[in-house]
Amino acid sequence: MNALLRLQSELGRLVSVDPQDLAASRTDKSGWVADGTPLAVVRATTVGHVQAVLRIATEFRVPVVTRGAGTGLAGGACGTDGSIVLSVAGLGRILEINPDDELAVVEAGVINQHLNDVLAQQNLWFAPDPASKAISTVGGNIATNAGGLLCAKYGVTREAVLGLTVVLADGSLLHTGHRTVKGVTGYDLTALLTGSEGTLGVIVEATVRVRSLTPGTVATIGAVFETVTAAAAASAAVTAARIRPAIMELIDPVALGLVATYLGPEGSAGLPLGRGAFLLVQTDGPAALAEAEAALAVLRAAGGEASLSTDAASGERLLAIRRAMHPALEQFGRVLIEDVAVPRSRMAEMFAAIAEISARTGIAIPTVAHAGDGNLHPNFVIPRGDTADASVPEEIWAAADELFQAALALGGTLTGEHGVGVLKRRWLQGEIGDTSLALQRQLKAVFDPLGILNPGTMFDA
Amino acid sequence: MNALLRLQSELGRLVSVDPQDLAASRTDKSGWVADGTPLAVVRATTVGHVQAVLRIATEFRVPVVTRGAGTGLAGGACGTDGSIVLSVAGLGRILEINPDDELAVVEAGVINQHLNDVLAQQNLWFAPDPASKAISTVGGNIATNAGGLLCAKYGVTREAVLGLTVVLADGSLLHTGHRTVKGVTGYDLTALLTGSEGTLGVIVEATVRVRSLTPGTVATIGAVFETVTAAAAASAAVTAARIRPAIMELIDPVALGLVATYLGPEGSAGLPLGRGAFLLVQTDGPAALAEAEAALAVLRAAGGEASLSTDAASGERLLAIRRAMHPALEQFGRVLIEDVAVPRSRMAEMFAAIAEISARTGIAIPTVAHAGDGNLHPNFVIPRGDTADASVPEEIWAAADELFQAALALGGTLTGEHGVGVLKRRWLQGEIGDTSLALQRQLKAVFDPLGILNPGTMFDA
DSSP: OOHHHHHHHHGGGEEEEHHHHHHHTTBTTTTTTTOOOOOOEEEOOHHHHHHHHHHHHHHTTEEEEEEESSSSSSSOOOOOTTEEEEEEETOOOEEEETTTTTTEEEEEBHHHHHHHHHTTTTTTTTTOOTTTTEEEEEHHHHTOOOOOOSSSHOOGGGGEEEEEEOOOSSSSSEEEEEESSOOSSSSHHHHHHOOOTTTTTTEEEEEOOOEEEOOOOOOOEEEEEEEEEHHHHHHHHHHHTTOOOOOEEOOOOOHHHHHHHHHHHHTTTTTOSSOEEEEEEEOOOOTHHHHHHHHHHHHHHOOOOEEEESSHHHHHHHHHHHHHHHHHTTTSEEEEEOOOOOOOGHHHHHHHHHHHHHHHHHOOOOOEEEEEEEEEEEEEETTTTTTSSSSOOOOHHHHHHHHHHHHHHOOBBBBBBSOOTTTHHHHHHHHHHHHHHHHHHHHHHHTTTTTTTTTTSSSSO | OOOHHHHHHHHHGGEEEEEEEEHHTTTTTTOOOOOOOOSEEEEEEEHHHHHHHHHHHHHHHOOOESSSSSSSSSTTTTOOTTTTTETTOOOOOEEEEEEEEEEEEEETTOBHHHHHHHHHHHTEEEEOOOTTTTTTTTHHHHTTTOOOOSSHOOGGGGGGGGEEEEEEESSSSEEEEEEESOOOOSOHHHHHTTTTTSSSSSSEEEEEOOEOOOSSSSSEEEESSHHHHHHHHHHHHHHHTTTTOEEEEEEHHHHHHHHHHHHHHHHTTTSSSSSEEEEEEEEEEEHHHHHEEEEEHOOOOOOOEEEOOOSSSHHHHHHHHHHHHHHHTTTTTTEOBBBOOOOGGGHHHHHHHHHHHHHHHHOOOEEEGGGTTEEEEEEEOOOOSSSSSSSSOOOHHHHHHHHHHHHHHOOOOOOOSSSOOTTTHHHHHHHHHHHHHHHHHHHOOOHHHTOSSTSSSSSOO
């Protein structure tokens, strides 16, 4: 009996070999498409299903690619040739919400926004907020240690994970972490598994921290600067002034022009067209207004044309400018979103490096940044139909390579929040070095001695 | 040539075989004393010295016990028979303070309070605050993932560590983490090493997050309750009301009586003697007063005799009551501090379990708790001279065992912030289970194939 027959005999109609399912599983939101054809897509709805898949995969030594909502941006959850694509999107139960202990226990397939909708009924909130939160799963957020707009103030996903239930490569169950805020028994396997991109085990359940919804109103500032360098310096000055905005987003002039055009005259009222950079600052909490006023003074002193609003509608209009970024770019082609991060104080230099690379190569690189934490998303737009397949042209990878080298030279990283996946694998060694890479591969081998867990993601297969 | 001669030839006067040095290295603040005699104490002052020690240890297969200030409470840094005790207390340089990027780079031997004194000059702050902060090292704080009084609001040590430089078992150097707030290239080795208690490598340098000093005044509440159960319920009610105190400490009636006697009539004015439990709540930040007033209402509604003060002197007087706990107990003998943590909502049950164990065994267990995060420190006082050596009487371990089982049954952990060390090793498997234990031992073997890094700490040697 082969692996497919065994899957079908044990899991019946959960196993799909429908060519459309197989094809859809080969890509994610990065646009990358894996070569070949997966063996099957298995739509697990219970932990037992996941265990069965892993047992069969171990027995037949078949690769397993775990997949949530498929919203990844690094090609890390794409069905490779001959692999079992294990969807945990169907593990969708919220098992517990405990307001007294400020925690929730959820299955991996729960959508981030759905969890937040349910939590909001009890005045609670799960802080990790990737841009994909409306459609991405909590399990996927954890598997990639997802970031978002609020991290400088509210932390990355890792800081919101207390414990995990994980199916190991042989199908056995591992429980990590605690229901307590503190706990130091043994190594921090919860953190090791967070961000492990499906290469160490399959996260099926998580105990996550929840917070009380931030009380009070928010205050929002929109500021326009002559140059992106000035805007970056202004955002660094906000942080240096010990103001901690919930959101601080920077849009460079290239991106801003595209967004203004996309939004039309009404949506873009007040935005400069074809010149200048835009900085959005939002504060929250009991001191929101005082913090915003302090930020406003800093931004004006730094040369910004800035205005402050405290009404929700104005705040939403300003945030809509940031949200329009991706759709504005997608008008012109497929978007490859890069994800470098640099120390906040080096952000202006990183923007300058991007501008230089763009000017020299002739490739437009519209860029937006989570300025509070130095995380930049330089974007490459690949005209549709430019290449027969969905691959990224080599000249774009060459420009991306220059971006990565510039970020590393500034003390940064090649991925702040999207993960290594398949697309950044070839640059990993350059950042972490030989010693760390060798150790990490050995750690993977402890969890995955047969090399069946998402091979080709993070490390060369 | 043997290991000692090699150490002496390479490291000269850094190597001590003075019997007093060797004897002092065999114990820590837990009072536990390792059997036998260490081979030598090496006082490293540079990373190169640490590398040399590890290279020699690997060559001769000699165990290495890394030690900072020796303030551990689990026997995890005690010089065992034949081991090299590697002191990193002499790695004392603050290498960088970067206010713009809100980080500092320090060597492992820097004292926590010293770092904070230097940071305060720039209005900055390193949040981890173990009770030992005046005398403990940042490296030791990281190696144990130390907690403290402020964790419920400001996080544990792990959340303040961005990156590490670690000397591996063979003497090579590993760099982990980032200077950026975000970064997801590869596995989170920084978190894996944080709390690893010297069993995976020797932390020699750390890049840590620093914060701006919290602006505004603090507000402090002292509240007395008839019973510890009532006080525990009241503290849970504060959290449930979505108030987030910086400090929330609970002292049970047994401990309170001892503290009141120790402080005398003036220091203990207003404290009940021989009855009642004490709850200390301190809020900070821009909304300190509003939060404290809300907490005051909750505490009074829960039956507390509570009063609020905003002047610094009164706040200090209330905190002095908490700080007097340990010296008050030490009057009566050696103190074994236990360290269980339970979900906040179960804290009243944990106090009830402690009272029951105490009543049944006839052993007094004065207890203090970091009530904001459910972390209890039940104390055992061992009369001096009761035993010829420094070991803990078996009836006390038997009572401690019951405490641990009670904490686990409530969904808790046997150590919230002190670590496993030697003293909790025999209970580790009971908490984390066979699967996790086996995995963790394999992870250790990746870092330490010869088993020379702090053998006997965390796992059976």
